[in-house]
Amino acid sequence: MVTMERGAWLLGPLAGAIASLVLASPAIAGICPAQVGDQIQAITRRSAVSRSQWGIVVDTLTPDSPLFPHSGAPIQRLYTQGGDRALVPASNAKVLVTAAALQRFGPDYRIPTSIYRMGSTEPGSPMILRVVGRGDPSLSDQQLLSLAQQLRDQGITHIDWLIGDDSYFQGETVSASWESEDLQAGYGAPTNSLILNQNAIGVNLYPQAVGQPLRMEWENPNDAPGWQVRNNTTTVPRTASEYIVVGRDMTQSILYLSGQLWVGSEPDLSAVAVTQPGDRFLERFQQVLADQGITVGRSEVVRASMPDPGIEIAAVESLPMAALVTEANRHSTNLYAEALLRQVAVAENSDRARTSALQAGQEAIAAVLAPLGIDSRQFRLADGSGLSRQNSVTPAVLVDTLQAMGRSPDAQLYRDSLAVAGISGTLRNRFRNTAVAGRLWGKTGTLRDVVALSGYLHPPNHDPVVFSILVNDPNLSLGAARQAMDDIILTLHQLQPCP
Missing domain, CATH: 3.50.80.20 (D-Ala-D-Ala carboxypeptidase C, peptidase S13)
Structure with a gap:
């Protein structure tokens, strides 16, 4: 007999991502971009998570994005740690799949x-x-x-x-x-x-x-x-x-x-x-x-x-495709992501998909995202949902995809397909009673040995931020890793421009 735990049928291993209420960390008066590295490293070096494999990329949002008010400054890499490291993404694989589906079919299909x-x-x-x-x-x-x-x-x-x-x-x-x-x-x-x-x-x-x-x-x-x-x-x-x-x-x-x-x-x-x-x-x-x-x-x-x-x-x-993408992203519904992967495969590569739509998925997703500047060498998809531990993705390619979607004609639609901190989807029970609530749009991901979060953050005193944080560890404490991840987000929210 196989089993399934309480409340987990729709999200499966992702159910844990919505189960914890994150309390506000001690307030930080404000940090300069130059201080971000030290702040994040202090968090990732905590004893409970210091042996985990971390992959982190934090960039400012592209200035040609219509998503948020912006100073117009060019993209700045605020921090990277293992940004080109191929890690198991869990449901962050859906970022690539849903971006490709929206690009291939458009929001009204x-x-x-x-x-x-x-x-x-x-x-x-x-x-x-x-x-x-x-x-x-x-x-x-x-x-x-x-x-x-x-x-x-x-x-x-x-x-x-x-x-x-x-x-x-x-x-x-x-x-x-x-x-x-x-x-x-x-x-x-x-x-x-x-x-x-x-x-x-x-x-x-x-x-x-x-x-x-x-x-x-x-x-x-x-x-x-x-x-x-x-x-x-x-x-x-x-x-x-x-x-x-x-x-x-x-x-x-x-x-x-x-x-x-x-x-x-x-x-x-x-x-x-x-x-x-x-x-x-x-x-x-x-x-x-x-x-x-x-x-x-x-x-x-x-x-x-x-x-x-x-x-x-x-x-x-x-x-419409916009609603299918939202279900896959905001609620992390695996079947929707699996179906979208196969839809793209059939549309892009009908010959190969006649044998296996699933196996044609990697090539098809890569083909659709390539015109956006997405490097297919930085991801491997064995499925569309992220359940497979044979998936591998770099945090850098997730940030690149979010940047590309942030400047696309469907930028607002794609951002709004994501869960919102403290409000909706798989983030509705995270960042409640913190300043981040309502200012983070993200895609969660959780397996037994994986925690992931990628998305857009709008600090009140700084240009918007695009980030991806992946943690892999066979002995991972999900609670400790998620708390560390959320403390990184709370830290980034305190960004302010400095001379």
């Missing part, structure tokens, strides 16, 4: 999902319909209902053969370098062409009276059929510890629940991955069709593209 009628359309001919998924990570039951209603409105009451075309993204649906516990968690859901409800099954656990099992509810009641639930949870008094483990059998539809929550506490929201997402999509669509009075004779999912495209008779579209 929408991913279509279509239904085609195959074969003859003469009266009495078999009704053969093909649902073509193109990897829309935002597709939900609502879009399935729209498709079914479009068919119903055309007078269709029976489908002889319903084909789910899952061929748009070829190759692996998950990275071979992901760890086993990731594969069954909601944050590690597979990425295919026919995505539905983020390819995850959500469960909510509610405390009851002390000593009683937690009450479980399916987030979507339509997911309940066919599952066995083994609930070994308990409601406990507030003197006890809280923990939740949600897992699933690797080969059967058995859900395992264990752990305990305080009486009167908030419910736990968790999820497990769907292992056969194409089948689940088609099964759910048939249920929606039945609710609209449309029966289906035969159905199957195919992974090979079909030579006859047929005639499009119904379609829905994804949220």
Whole structure:
């Protein structure tokens, strides 16, 4: 059995990044740019983090960026420590993927999902319909209902053969370098062409009276059929510890629940991955069709593209690309980033992507970012989400990407796709009650041995700053590393110009 911890289904290993409240460090009256190095080194030399691998780059924002008021001074490198060191970035890999997706498609692009009628359309001919998924990570039951209603409105009451075309993204649906516990968690859901409800099954656990099992509810009641639930949870008094483990059998539809929550506490929201997402999509669509009075004779999912495209008779579209990028960045939703990587790969390198959209991703991201001056030798992407420890990125290339996006026509949109300190996304619980709240836009990243934060900082008395901080350490104390990282940000916020 594989497990997933309390509240972690959407972000997975990133959930820790939003779990700590950072208290303000002792106030600094103000520091000159020349003092930044000494201040940061004093933090990275703390005993709890001094043996970790640090990669830090801090630059002033390019003066041609419209993001913030600016003195017009050229870019200045305020500090670097291991800036060209290739490190595991965790979810900071999403900075590259989302920048490329926005550049390649533009903010208004929408991913279509279509239904085609195959074969003859003469009266009495078999009704053969093909649902073509193109990897829309935002597709939900609502879009399935729209498709079914479009068919119903055309007078269709029976489908002889319903084909789910899952061929748009070829190759692996998950990275071979992901760890086993990731594969069954909601944050590690597979990425295919026919995505539905983020390819995850959500469960909510509610405390009851002390000593009683937690009450479980399916987030979507339509997911309940066919599952066995083994609930070994308990409601406990507030003197006890809280923990939740949600897992699933690797080969059967058995859900395992264990752990305990305080009486009167908030419910736990968790999820497990769907292992056969194409089948689940088609099964759910048939249920929606039945609710609209449309029966289906035969159905199957195919992974090979079909030579006859047929005639499009119904379609829905994804949220605009700007919204997909925001979901991937602000909330660090892995499935969205994985889908965006594959979208770029198919659009840029259709030949190679016909074998593996995932493996074509590195080359495609590099090709899109190259015109922005991004050096592809400074990053290697084994996935789009950052779950893989085979990803390697330099802090310098992350800063270069943020600088490039900061001067692009979509600069404000890209910045606003990031989490905001103390306010939104994966930074909503960090920097609260500090002067940094509302003045930092960043992308977090956390694995067991990785902490990362990259983004834009707007000190009140200095030109805006673009930074990337990556920490790798097999014996990493996440709390100590995150506190050190946040103290660096609090220090940079005190920047002021000096003669």
